[in-house]
Amino acid sequence: MTFVEELVPHLPEWLGRQRWFGAKGREVSGVEVASVNSLTTSLTDAEPLLDLLVLAVSFADGGPVQHYQLLLGRRREARGELEHVTIGHVDGLCAYDALWDHTATAWLLEEVRAGRTIGDMRFVPEPGAVLAPPGLGRVMSAEQSNTSVVFGEKTIMKLFRRLNPGVNPDLELHRALRSVGSNDVAALQGAIEGTLGGEPTTLAMLQDFAGNSADGWAMALASVRDLFAEADLRADEVGGDFAGEASRIGETVAGVHSELARVLGTAERDPAEFAAAWSARLDAAARDAPVLLPHVDAVRAVYEAVAGLTEPVPIHRVHGDLHLGQLLRTTQGWLILDFEGEPSAPLAERRRLDSPMRDVAGMLRSFDYAAFFQLLSTDPRALADDRTAPSPLLWHAKEWTARNRDAFCDGYALRAGADPRRHGPLLRAFELDKAVYEVVYETRSRPSWVPIPLSSIKRLTAGATSDSAAG
Structure with missing residues (x-):
């Protein structure tokens, strides 16, 4: 045997136990x-x-x-x-x-440095990239869908656990951004490539490691906690006000969008195509999460408003799964991580050109999550429909969310030259599509969090007659 x-x-x-x-x-x-x-x-x-x-x-x-x-x-x-x-x-x-075996991972680093080929595995260094010196690696513990190993303070190697035939968008987009010298992502150092089903596939990629950086999600939560601790102050009066960072994040996202459009090209799509895809996902989601049923008609009305737009929607390659957890604050500014797109989506869908409003909507949803996750952690029934009196912190959560959503859009407009809030119906529809997905996800995984996207759906549909994306 x-x-x-x-x-x-x-x-x-063993597989069932792996994160x-x-x-x-x-x-x-x-x-x-x-x-x-x-x-x-x-x-x-x-x-x-x-x-x-x-x-x-x-x-x-x-x-x-x-x-x-x-x-x-x-x-x-x-x-x-x-x-x-x-x-x-x-x-x-x-x-x-063996990713926890120092001998094995040190060997992988050297194979990339040497540019070797073993069987159908190719170890490919990026031209001119400087990798960490030979040495031991350490596995990062925070990841969910992949596994990363850090070498010294210079190189991080991410091994993609789930494989699909074709080049992984994370590698593809980082190569494109490196070609234009982007400063808004960690520079690509190399890759390990193989085959799956006779087609090329991406096994791993190596990048500059952003040491001494802070995670965007953790920073946002700390800001909300500071606000809740000073219940008599407004968000702009608290030392941990996040609006300045939210604005800088907006500038960073707009810069990456501009670079992706420049290097990988642009096109246009009929808004009715977007609306049809959203409606199909809404129907499926309502079957999986019946709590959505009372809101289906109002959500679909927003989608139909987009279908009725007469101008085509500009599209180009985007991040596809952007949120605060995909951002790192370094001493030089913000870096955007993980361009894989939505991991559960087919690779062809993740590589399609899309509206930059998808990424903007993802960030706006993330600001909602930061505030209301912290609210529910403090007061689990803060969003309950049968509550007799509103939570004393609810107003602060709404204020923090609105302030940072607006700051992000202000920063985006500053760098892009166009305010995403001017795309009111389109941006609102992208937010709703994301919130509908979140309801299904939370219903399956974290039922106590369902009120977060559900309350956003109520807000976004209630304000659907307004042109303001902030609702």
């Missing part, structure tokens, strides 16, 4: 090893044995097979950091996820 045959029975249970496994809650009917790329012969030491596996996961519901990659290490013993990523014993050795 080969080591792969011994390994396969361990995989279903990055994207099909939690679905019954797995089978896991197969679709391909094996042996890397062992390129290692200088006897251990670890190292293989790049592509796992094909099938489901009892008959949905499409999903592919995940696993850098598999095997040693006689897996001690220390490797104990918690152990899969099982196969072929007399301990098998584990």
